[in-house]
Amino acid sequence: MNTAYIGRFAPTPSGYLHFGSLVAALASYLDARAVGGRWLLRMEDLDPPREVPGAQDAILRTLECYGFEWDGELVRQSERHTEYAAVIARLFSQGLAYACICSRKQLEGYAGIYPGFCRNACHPDHDAAIRLRVPELDYHFIDRVQGEFRQHLGREVGDFVIRRRDGLFAYQLAVVLDDAWQGVTDVVRGADLLDSTPRQLYLQELLGLPQPRYLHVPLIIQPDGHKLGKSYRSPPLPADQASPLLLRALRALGQQPPTDLQGAAPAELLVWGIVNWDATRIPRSRTLAEAQLR
Ligand code: GLU
Numbered sequence: 001m002n003t004a005y006i007g008r009f010a011p012t013p014s015g016y017l018h019f020g021s022l023v024a025a026l027a028s029y030l031d032a033r034a035v036g037g038r039w040l041l042r043m044e045d046l047d048p049p050r051e052v053p054g055a056q057d058a059i060l061r062t063l064e065c066y067g068f069e070w071d072g073e074l075v076r077q078s079e080r081h082t083e084y085a086a087v088i089a090r091l092f093s094q095g096l097a098y099a100c101i102c103s104r105k106q107l108e109g110y111a112g113i114y115p116g117f118c119r120n121a122c123h124p125d126h127d128a129a130i131r132l133r134v135p136e137l138d139y140h141f142i143d144r145v146q147g148e149f150r151q152h153l154g155r156e157v158g159d160f161v162i163r164r165r166d167g168l169f170a171y172q173l174a175v176v177l178d179d180a181w182q183g184v185t186d187v188v189r190g191a192d193l194l195d196s197t198p199r200q201l202y203l204q205e206l207l208g209l210p211q212p213r214y215l216h217v218p219l220i221i222q223p224d225g226h227k228l229g230k231s232y233r234s235p236p237l238p239a240d241q242a243s244p245l246l247l248r249a250l251r252a253l254g255q256q257p258p259t260d261l262q263g264a265a266p267a268e269l270l271v272w273g274i275v276n277w278d279a280t281r282i283p284r285s286r287t288l289a290e291a292q293l294r
Contacts, residue, residue: 001036001037001038002035002038003037003038004037004185005032005035005036005037005038005185005186006032006037006038006040006182006183006184006185006186007028007029007031007032007037007038007039007040007184007185007186007187007188008028008039008040008041008042008179008182008184008187009024009025009028009029009039009040009041009042009068009070010041010042010043010044010175010178010189011025011043011044011059012044012045012046012047013043013044013045013051013052013055013056013059014047014050014051014052014055015052015055016052016055016058016059016062016236016237017058017059017062017063017236017237018236018237019220019237019245019248019249019290020190020219020220020227020290021190022066022237022245022246022249023190023217023218023220023249023252023253024188024189024190024217025063025066025068026246026249026250026253026273027188027215027217027253027279027282028186028188028189029068029270029273030253030270030273030274030277031186031188031215031277031279032186032188033270033274033277034274034275034277037185037186038071038072039068039069039070039071040070040071040072040075040182040184041063041070041074041075042074042075042076042077042178042182043056043059043074043075043076043077043078044077044171044175045076045077045078046077046078046168046169046170046171046174047168048078058236060074061239062236062237062239065239065242066237066242066245066246066266067242067246067265067266067267067269067270068270075178075182077169077174077178080174080177080178080181081169083177083181084169084173084174084177085169087173087177087207088130088162088163088169088173089125091130091132091162091206092125092130095133096132096133096206097130097131097132097162098118098119098121098122098123098130098131098133098159099118099121099123099124099125099126099128099129099130099131100114100117100118100123100128100129100130100131100159100161101118101121101123101127101128101129101165102114102117102118102129110158113155113156113157113158114131114158114159114160115158116158116159118131119133119159127165128165129161129163129164129165130161130162130163131159131160131161131162132159132160132161132162132173132202132203132206133159134153134154134157134158134159134160134199134202135153135154135202136152136153136154136155137152137153137154138150138152138153139151139153139198139199139201139202140198141197141198141201141211141214143194143197143214143215143216144213144214144215144279145215145216145217145279145282145284146191146194146216146284146286147284149194149195149197149198150198151198153198153199153202157199160172160199172196172199172200172203173203175200176200176203176204176207176209177207177209179212180204180207180209180210184212185212185213186212186213186214186215187212187213187214187215188214188215188216188217189215189216189217190216190217190218190219191216191217191218191219191286191287192219192227193216194216194286197214215279215282216286217253217282218252218282218283218285218287218288219286219287219288220252220287220288220289220290220293221287221288221289221290222289222290223289223290223291227287242266243262243263243264243265243266243269246266246269246270246273247261247262247269248293250273251293252283252288253281253282253283254278254281254282254283255273255276255277255278255281256276256281257269257273257276
């Protein structure tokens, strides 16, 4: 096994896997296995109030019946709170992060970019959100599919939340700590996370963590432009449709499975996908309409 490549799939159990998650899972799986790399599974269960009961089990069952095999034990972010809290405490005590007591109402009209009201207020860190100060700098990287992506953290993002006021840890922090802790070298995921990446690059730099390579696959969208997702009630992936949906996902990724694979078992399709994987064929677009893939 090639230990120089470590990939991962990191679903959030706020809903079931849908066709868009299958495309992301498949891309990360094939990209890892094609070079003999490891493929890890991490449950991003940071937000219990938004978790759908039974979704974690359903996700694991779906992955299994679609033929995916992960290496090592499943990691749950709900078991990593001590680590997240320790890093937040350190960033806070170093003045790199600060407490924010702004209400949602106060932040209306700023288009999601924090205007900095609490930046120099020195609020205590309890009963408050914790925000990371961002530098007035551009962060950029070369995505393997999407090409160069850049964002000015100060102007386009603003100081962002790393722990919510209700005590829940933010995705941006947890994902960076866990990818580094698990030794992930290659992040392959949906293009909806492209504009989270500069925040993650900044956190990696701040914490002295290595920067993985990135590959963002097109996000599968509904005809009306909505992303497939939990809030939009995308149907869960049916167990009895594994083969046709894997074939459709391969085609969404620009791979060209021969017609005689129709009717092949999931494991066989994955083997074909590994042997023939060509990431340069992935469409260089941020979105793909699901209807066009049928
Ligand atoms: N948990 C995220 C999601 O389900 C993916 C995070 C990532 O791949 O970085 O959308």
